Amino acid sequence: MIRNIPSLALLLFSGLIFQQTNAQTDERIYEIIDSVSADRIEADIRKLAGFGTRNTFSDTISDTRGIGAARRWIKSEFDNISNNCDNCLDVFYQKDFVTTEDGERIPHDAWVVNVVAVQKGTKYPNRYIIMSGDIDSRASNTMDFETDAPGANDNASGMAGAIEAARVLSQYEFESSVVYVGLSGEEQG
Numbered sequence: 001m002i003r004n005i006p007s008l009a010l011l012l013f014s015g016l017i018f019q020q021t022n023a024q025t026d027e028r029i030y031e032i033i034d035s036v037s038a039d040r041i042e043a044d045i046r047k048l049a050g051f052g053t054r055n056t057f058s059d060t061i062s063d064t065r066g067i068g069a070a071r072r073w074i075k076s077e078f079d080n081i082s083n084n085c086d087n088c089l090d091v092f093y094q095k096d097f098v099t100t101e102d103g104e105r106i107p108h109d110a111w112v113v114n115v116v117a118v119q120k121g122t123k124y125p126n127r128y129i130i131m132s133g134d135i136d137s138r139a140s141n142t143m144d145f146e147t148d149a150p151g152a153n154d155n156a157s158g159m160a161g162a163i164e165a166a167r168v169l170s171q172y173e174f175e176s177s178v179v180y181v182g183l184s185g186e187e188q189g
Contacts, residue, residue, distance in 0.1 A: 028172060032168055032169070035167075035168045035171070036168055041157075041161065041164050044159070044160035044163050045156045045157055046152075048073075048150075048151070048159055049151065049152040049156050051066060051067075051070045051150075052065045052066065052150065053065070053067075053137060053138075053146070053149040053151075054067045054135055054136050054137040054149070054156075055136060055137060055144070055145035055149060055187070056110070056112060056145070056185050056187060057106075057108065057110055058145045060111075067135060070135055071093070074115045074135065074182045075091060078091040078115065078117040078166060081117070081163075081166050081167050081170050082117065084170070085170040088120075089117040089118065089119055089166065089170060090120070091115075091116070091117045092116055093115060093116070094113070095111045095113040096111070097109070097111055097112075098110060103188060105142055105143065105187070105189055106188055107143055107145065112185040112188075114135075114182060114184055115135065115181065115182040116180075116181045116182075117166055117179070117180045117181070118177060119166075119169065119178040119179075120177050121176040121178070122173050123175035123176075124175050124176045124177070125176075126177070127175075127176040127177065128178070129174075129177070129178050130178075130179045131161070131165045131178065131180050131181070132179075132182070132183050133161060133162040133183070134154070134155035134158060134182070134186045135159060135182040136151075136155075136183075136184050136185065137150065137151025137154055138151070138187045142188075155186075159182050162180045163180070165178075165180060166180040
């Protein structure tokens with residue numbers, strides 16, 4: 001599966017570039033394709049899977065386990081990427097408080113936190129292209145927030161793709177804004 005990621009990245013990046021250039025070939029596409037690294041994507045997948053579980057209701061305090069550690073690591077990656085492009089990304093947490101009254105898949109009240117990085121467009125800053133992955137993972141029982149659920153394919157691979165997109169695309173300017181986001185709470189509906 002990891003070997004196919006450059007093809008997926010090519011498809012995503014091609015759509016972004018071609019949409020930006022009104023069907024004219026933009027020579028940057030070749031630089032962008034060559035910049036995508038399957039090794040970095042694999043390392044990010046392994047890092048995310050290494051947090052044990054990223055269930056929305058898993059540990060938020062630990063630096064090594066749970067969704068809290070995962071989202072802090074993702075934010076630090078986005079911050080590092082922004083530092084490497086002269087602070088071209090606006091990086092922040094977006095959060096919502098959920099309670100047991102919000103649904104049967106919410107075992108206790110908690111903050112559901114997304115990690116967002118926005119690269120402002122040069123011509124249409126209020127038009128957005130969104131690249132996302134899910135931070136959260138789950139065990140077979142979605143209510144089990146303690147059992148290991150590394151979630152390499154659900155959805156560390158998608159999150160790693162969004163991080164790699166930020167690494168590569170942050171080196172370029174685009175007419176529309178690009179939003180790179182790690183989403184939480186998908187398993188809770």
